Amino acid sequence: VVEEHEVGVGGMTCASCSARVERALSKLHGVVQASVNLATERATVRYLPATLSPDEIARAIDDAGYEPRPLT
Ligand code: 9UX
Numbered sequence: 001v002v003e004e005h006e007v008g009v010g011g012m013t014c015a016s017c018s019a020r021v022e023r024a025l026s027k028l029h030g031v032v033q034a035s036v037n038l039a040t041e042r043a044t045v046r047y048l049p050a051t052l053s054p055d056e057i058a059r060a061i062d063d064a065g066y067e068p069r070p071l072t
Pocket of ligand 1: 055
Protein backbone atom coordinates (compact mmCIF):
# COMPACT_ATOMS: atom_id res chain seq x y z
CA VAL A 1 0.00 0.00 0.00
CA VAL A 2 1.27 3.44 -0.94
CA GLU A 3 -0.25 6.58 0.51
CA GLU A 4 0.21 10.22 -0.28
CA HIS A 5 0.91 12.81 2.38
CA GLU A 6 0.95 16.55 1.89
CA VAL A 7 2.61 18.82 4.40
CA GLY A 8 3.50 22.49 4.47
CA VAL A 9 7.16 23.43 4.59
CA GLY A 10 8.20 26.80 5.99
CA GLY A 11 11.56 28.51 5.85
CA MET A 12 12.45 27.79 2.23
CA THR A 13 13.68 30.86 0.39
CA CYS A 14 15.45 29.53 -2.69
CA ALA A 15 15.38 26.52 -5.00
CA SER A 16 18.32 24.95 -3.20
CA CYS A 17 16.21 24.89 -0.05
CA SER A 18 13.43 22.94 -1.73
CA ALA A 19 16.00 20.62 -3.31
CA ARG A 20 17.45 19.94 0.15
CA VAL A 21 14.08 19.08 1.61
CA GLU A 22 13.27 16.90 -1.37
CA ARG A 23 16.55 15.03 -1.00
CA ALA A 24 16.09 14.59 2.76
CA LEU A 25 12.60 13.18 2.26
CA SER A 26 13.64 10.96 -0.64
CA LYS A 27 16.29 9.35 1.56
CA LEU A 28 13.82 8.20 4.19
CA HIS A 29 13.17 4.49 4.32
CA GLY A 30 9.60 4.02 3.15
CA VAL A 31 9.45 6.98 0.79
CA VAL A 32 8.47 6.08 -2.75
CA GLN A 33 8.59 9.59 -4.14
CA ALA A 34 8.95 13.06 -2.68
CA SER A 35 8.48 16.39 -4.40
CA VAL A 36 8.69 19.82 -2.84
CA ASN A 37 7.11 22.91 -4.33
CA LEU A 38 8.90 26.09 -3.32
CA ALA A 39 6.13 28.40 -4.52
CA THR A 40 3.31 26.68 -2.66
CA GLU A 41 5.58 25.71 0.29
CA ARG A 42 4.34 22.16 0.21
CA ALA A 43 5.84 18.72 0.14
CA THR A 44 4.01 15.83 -1.47
CA VAL A 45 5.25 12.45 -0.31
CA ARG A 46 4.24 9.05 -1.59
CA TYR A 47 5.17 6.61 1.14
CA LEU A 48 4.63 3.19 2.62
CA PRO A 49 2.52 3.65 5.76
CA ALA A 50 3.71 0.27 7.05
CA THR A 51 7.24 1.69 7.19
CA LEU A 52 6.92 5.42 7.73
CA SER A 53 4.50 7.83 9.41
CA PRO A 54 3.56 11.46 8.76
CA ASP A 55 5.18 12.28 12.13
CA GLU A 56 8.49 10.93 10.87
CA ILE A 57 8.09 12.91 7.65
CA ALA A 58 7.60 16.06 9.72
CA ARG A 59 10.64 15.23 11.83
CA ALA A 60 12.80 14.81 8.72
CA ILE A 61 11.74 18.25 7.48
CA ASP A 62 12.65 19.70 10.88
CA ASP A 63 15.98 17.84 10.95
CA ALA A 64 16.80 19.31 7.53
CA GLY A 65 16.42 22.76 9.07
CA TYR A 66 12.97 23.71 7.82
CA GLU A 67 9.56 24.00 9.41
CA PRO A 68 6.91 21.33 8.90
CA ARG A 69 3.41 22.81 8.91
CA PRO A 70 0.36 20.60 9.10
CA LEU A 71 -2.24 21.46 6.47
CA THR A 72 -5.82 21.69 7.62
MO1 9UX B 1 19.27 29.21 -0.79
MO2 9UX B 1 18.01 27.86 1.43
O1 9UX B 1 20.78 30.42 -1.00
O2 9UX B 1 18.54 27.29 3.18
S1 9UX B 1 19.63 27.13 0.12
S2 9UX B 1 18.22 30.12 1.01
